[in-house]
Amino acid sequence: MSAFLAFISYFAAALALLAVFVVAYVHLTPYKEFELISRNNQAAAISLSGAILGFTFPLLSSIYYTQSLPEMALWAAITGVVQFAVFLLMRSRAAQIEAGDTAPASLLATLSVAVGLINALCISH
Known part of the structure:
Protein backbone atom coordinates (compact mmCIF):
# COMPACT_ATOMS: atom_id res chain seq x y z
CA MET A 1 0.00 0.00 0.00
CA SER A 2 2.89 2.35 0.72
CA ALA A 3 4.23 1.99 -2.82
CA PHE A 4 0.79 2.71 -4.24
CA LEU A 5 0.47 5.90 -2.16
CA ALA A 6 3.93 7.00 -3.29
CA PHE A 7 2.92 6.34 -6.91
CA ILE A 8 -0.30 8.33 -6.55
CA SER A 9 1.53 11.17 -4.80
CA TYR A 10 4.26 11.47 -7.42
CA PHE A 11 1.88 10.94 -10.35
CA ALA A 12 -0.56 13.59 -9.11
CA ALA A 13 2.26 16.01 -8.32
CA ALA A 14 3.84 15.48 -11.74
CA LEU A 15 0.54 16.07 -13.54
CA ALA A 16 -0.08 19.21 -11.47
CA LEU A 17 3.44 20.50 -12.20
CA LEU A 18 2.98 19.79 -15.90
CA ALA A 19 -0.34 21.65 -15.89
CA VAL A 20 1.22 24.63 -14.10
CA PHE A 21 4.06 24.66 -16.62
CA VAL A 22 1.69 24.59 -19.61
CA VAL A 23 -0.47 27.39 -18.20
CA ALA A 24 2.60 29.50 -17.39
CA TYR A 25 4.19 28.80 -20.78
CA VAL A 26 1.14 29.77 -22.80
CA HIS A 27 0.93 32.99 -20.80
CA LEU A 28 4.61 33.73 -21.49
CA THR A 29 4.25 33.49 -25.24
CA PRO A 30 2.77 36.49 -27.06
CA TYR A 31 0.27 34.32 -28.97
CA LYS A 32 -2.60 32.11 -27.84
CA GLU A 33 -1.43 28.54 -28.52
CA PHE A 34 -4.69 26.75 -27.88
CA GLU A 35 -6.68 29.16 -30.02
CA LEU A 36 -4.14 28.81 -32.84
CA ILE A 37 -4.10 25.03 -32.48
CA SER A 38 -7.90 24.93 -32.64
CA ARG A 39 -7.56 26.72 -36.01
CA ASN A 40 -5.10 24.01 -37.15
CA ASN A 41 -1.96 26.13 -36.79
CA GLN A 42 0.70 23.42 -37.03
CA ALA A 43 3.49 25.78 -35.97
CA ALA A 44 1.80 26.54 -32.64
CA ALA A 45 1.23 22.83 -32.04
CA ILE A 46 4.85 21.97 -32.89
CA SER A 47 6.37 24.64 -30.67
CA LEU A 48 4.09 23.91 -27.70
CA PHE A 57 11.98 14.79 -19.73
CA PRO A 58 13.63 16.58 -16.79
CA LEU A 59 10.46 16.10 -14.74
CA LEU A 60 10.81 12.35 -15.29
CA SER A 61 14.45 12.54 -14.27
CA SER A 62 13.56 14.49 -11.13
CA ILE A 63 11.01 11.84 -10.16
CA TYR A 64 13.64 9.15 -10.57
CA TYR A 65 16.60 10.86 -8.90
CA THR A 66 15.14 13.01 -6.13
CA GLN A 67 14.22 11.85 -2.66
CA SER A 68 11.10 13.89 -1.96
CA LEU A 69 8.18 15.68 -3.55
CA PRO A 70 9.51 19.15 -2.57
CA GLU A 71 12.85 18.35 -4.22
CA MET A 72 11.03 17.13 -7.33
CA ALA A 73 8.99 20.34 -7.38
CA LEU A 74 12.16 22.44 -7.05
CA TRP A 75 13.69 20.71 -10.08
CA ALA A 76 10.43 21.18 -11.98
CA ALA A 77 10.61 24.92 -11.26
CA ILE A 78 14.21 25.04 -12.47
CA THR A 79 13.21 23.08 -15.56
CA GLY A 80 10.37 25.50 -16.26
CA VAL A 81 12.74 28.46 -16.05
CA VAL A 82 15.10 26.73 -18.47
CA GLN A 83 12.25 26.15 -20.94
CA PHE A 84 11.16 29.78 -20.63
CA ALA A 85 14.75 30.80 -21.41
CA VAL A 86 14.71 28.66 -24.57
CA PHE A 87 11.55 30.43 -25.72
CA LEU A 88 13.00 33.85 -24.92
CA LEU A 89 16.04 32.95 -27.01
CA MET A 90 13.71 32.30 -29.96
CA ARG A 91 11.17 35.03 -29.16
CA SER A 92 12.08 36.94 -32.32
CA ARG A 93 10.43 34.11 -34.27
CA ALA A 94 7.11 34.34 -32.39
CA ALA A 95 5.30 36.23 -35.18
CA GLN A 96 6.34 33.57 -37.69
CA ILE A 97 5.03 30.81 -35.42
CA GLU A 98 1.79 32.69 -34.92
CA ALA A 99 1.52 33.04 -38.72
CA GLY A 100 1.85 29.27 -39.04
CA ASP A 101 5.45 29.00 -40.28
CA THR A 102 6.60 25.56 -39.26
CA ALA A 103 10.36 26.00 -39.77
CA PRO A 104 10.92 28.30 -36.75
CA ALA A 105 8.43 26.24 -34.75
CA SER A 106 10.39 23.08 -35.53
CA LEU A 107 13.63 24.75 -34.50
CA LEU A 108 12.07 25.98 -31.25
CA ALA A 109 10.64 22.53 -30.52
CA THR A 110 13.99 20.87 -31.24
CA LEU A 111 15.87 23.31 -29.01
CA SER A 112 13.28 22.82 -26.25
CA VAL A 113 13.64 19.04 -26.37
CA ALA A 114 17.45 19.14 -26.68
CA VAL A 115 17.84 21.50 -23.73
CA GLY A 116 15.27 19.47 -21.79
CA LEU A 117 17.23 16.26 -22.37
CA ILE A 118 20.47 17.92 -21.26
CA ASN A 119 18.67 19.30 -18.23
CA ALA A 120 17.29 15.84 -17.42
CA LEU A 121 20.70 14.24 -17.54
CA CYS A 122 22.25 16.97 -15.39
CA ILE A 123 19.70 16.26 -12.65
CA SER A 124 21.21 12.81 -12.24
CA HIS A 125 24.54 14.21 -11.02
Whole structure:
Protein backbone atom coordinates (compact mmCIF):
# COMPACT_ATOMS: atom_id res chain seq x y z
CA MET A 1 0.00 0.00 0.00
CA SER A 2 2.89 2.35 0.72
CA ALA A 3 4.23 1.99 -2.82
CA PHE A 4 0.79 2.71 -4.24
CA LEU A 5 0.47 5.90 -2.16
CA ALA A 6 3.93 7.00 -3.29
CA PHE A 7 2.92 6.34 -6.91
CA ILE A 8 -0.30 8.33 -6.55
CA SER A 9 1.53 11.17 -4.80
CA TYR A 10 4.26 11.47 -7.42
CA PHE A 11 1.88 10.94 -10.35
CA ALA A 12 -0.56 13.59 -9.11
CA ALA A 13 2.26 16.01 -8.32
CA ALA A 14 3.84 15.48 -11.74
CA LEU A 15 0.54 16.07 -13.54
CA ALA A 16 -0.08 19.21 -11.47
CA LEU A 17 3.44 20.50 -12.20
CA LEU A 18 2.98 19.79 -15.90
CA ALA A 19 -0.34 21.65 -15.89
CA VAL A 20 1.22 24.63 -14.10
CA PHE A 21 4.06 24.66 -16.62
CA VAL A 22 1.69 24.59 -19.61
CA VAL A 23 -0.47 27.39 -18.20
CA ALA A 24 2.60 29.50 -17.39
CA TYR A 25 4.19 28.80 -20.78
CA VAL A 26 1.14 29.77 -22.80
CA HIS A 27 0.93 32.99 -20.80
CA LEU A 28 4.61 33.73 -21.49
CA THR A 29 4.25 33.49 -25.24
CA PRO A 30 2.77 36.49 -27.06
CA TYR A 31 0.27 34.32 -28.97
CA LYS A 32 -2.60 32.11 -27.84
CA GLU A 33 -1.43 28.54 -28.52
CA PHE A 34 -4.69 26.75 -27.88
CA GLU A 35 -6.68 29.16 -30.02
CA LEU A 36 -4.14 28.81 -32.84
CA ILE A 37 -4.10 25.03 -32.48
CA SER A 38 -7.90 24.93 -32.64
CA ARG A 39 -7.56 26.72 -36.01
CA ASN A 40 -5.10 24.01 -37.15
CA ASN A 41 -1.96 26.13 -36.79
CA GLN A 42 0.70 23.42 -37.03
CA ALA A 43 3.49 25.78 -35.97
CA ALA A 44 1.80 26.54 -32.64
CA ALA A 45 1.23 22.83 -32.04
CA ILE A 46 4.85 21.97 -32.89
CA SER A 47 6.37 24.64 -30.67
CA LEU A 48 4.09 23.91 -27.70
CA SER A 49 4.67 20.17 -28.06
CA GLY A 50 8.43 20.71 -27.96
CA ALA A 51 8.15 22.83 -24.83
CA ILE A 52 5.96 20.21 -23.13
CA LEU A 53 8.43 17.45 -23.98
CA GLY A 54 11.36 19.67 -23.00
CA PHE A 55 9.74 20.12 -19.59
CA THR A 56 8.61 16.50 -19.18
CA PHE A 57 11.98 14.79 -19.73
CA PRO A 58 13.63 16.58 -16.79
CA LEU A 59 10.46 16.10 -14.74
CA LEU A 60 10.81 12.35 -15.29
CA SER A 61 14.45 12.54 -14.27
CA SER A 62 13.56 14.49 -11.13
CA ILE A 63 11.01 11.84 -10.16
CA TYR A 64 13.64 9.15 -10.57
CA TYR A 65 16.60 10.86 -8.90
CA THR A 66 15.14 13.01 -6.13
CA GLN A 67 14.22 11.85 -2.66
CA SER A 68 11.10 13.89 -1.96
CA LEU A 69 8.18 15.68 -3.55
CA PRO A 70 9.51 19.15 -2.57
CA GLU A 71 12.85 18.35 -4.22
CA MET A 72 11.03 17.13 -7.33
CA ALA A 73 8.99 20.34 -7.38
CA LEU A 74 12.16 22.44 -7.05
CA TRP A 75 13.69 20.71 -10.08
CA ALA A 76 10.43 21.18 -11.98
CA ALA A 77 10.61 24.92 -11.26
CA ILE A 78 14.21 25.04 -12.47
CA THR A 79 13.21 23.08 -15.56
CA GLY A 80 10.37 25.50 -16.26
CA VAL A 81 12.74 28.46 -16.05
CA VAL A 82 15.10 26.73 -18.47
CA GLN A 83 12.25 26.15 -20.94
CA PHE A 84 11.16 29.78 -20.63
CA ALA A 85 14.75 30.80 -21.41
CA VAL A 86 14.71 28.66 -24.57
CA PHE A 87 11.55 30.43 -25.72
CA LEU A 88 13.00 33.85 -24.92
CA LEU A 89 16.04 32.95 -27.01
CA MET A 90 13.71 32.30 -29.96
CA ARG A 91 11.17 35.03 -29.16
CA SER A 92 12.08 36.94 -32.32
CA ARG A 93 10.43 34.11 -34.27
CA ALA A 94 7.11 34.34 -32.39
CA ALA A 95 5.30 36.23 -35.18
CA GLN A 96 6.34 33.57 -37.69
CA ILE A 97 5.03 30.81 -35.42
CA GLU A 98 1.79 32.69 -34.92
CA ALA A 99 1.52 33.04 -38.72
CA GLY A 100 1.85 29.27 -39.04
CA ASP A 101 5.45 29.00 -40.28
CA THR A 102 6.60 25.56 -39.26
CA ALA A 103 10.36 26.00 -39.77
CA PRO A 104 10.92 28.30 -36.75
CA ALA A 105 8.43 26.24 -34.75
CA SER A 106 10.39 23.08 -35.53
CA LEU A 107 13.63 24.75 -34.50
CA LEU A 108 12.07 25.98 -31.25
CA ALA A 109 10.64 22.53 -30.52
CA THR A 110 13.99 20.87 -31.24
CA LEU A 111 15.87 23.31 -29.01
CA SER A 112 13.28 22.82 -26.25
CA VAL A 113 13.64 19.04 -26.37
CA ALA A 114 17.45 19.14 -26.68
CA VAL A 115 17.84 21.50 -23.73
CA GLY A 116 15.27 19.47 -21.79
CA LEU A 117 17.23 16.26 -22.37
CA ILE A 118 20.47 17.92 -21.26
CA ASN A 119 18.67 19.30 -18.23
CA ALA A 120 17.29 15.84 -17.42
CA LEU A 121 20.70 14.24 -17.54
CA CYS A 122 22.25 16.97 -15.39
CA ILE A 123 19.70 16.26 -12.65
CA SER A 124 21.21 12.81 -12.24
CA HIS A 125 24.54 14.21 -11.02
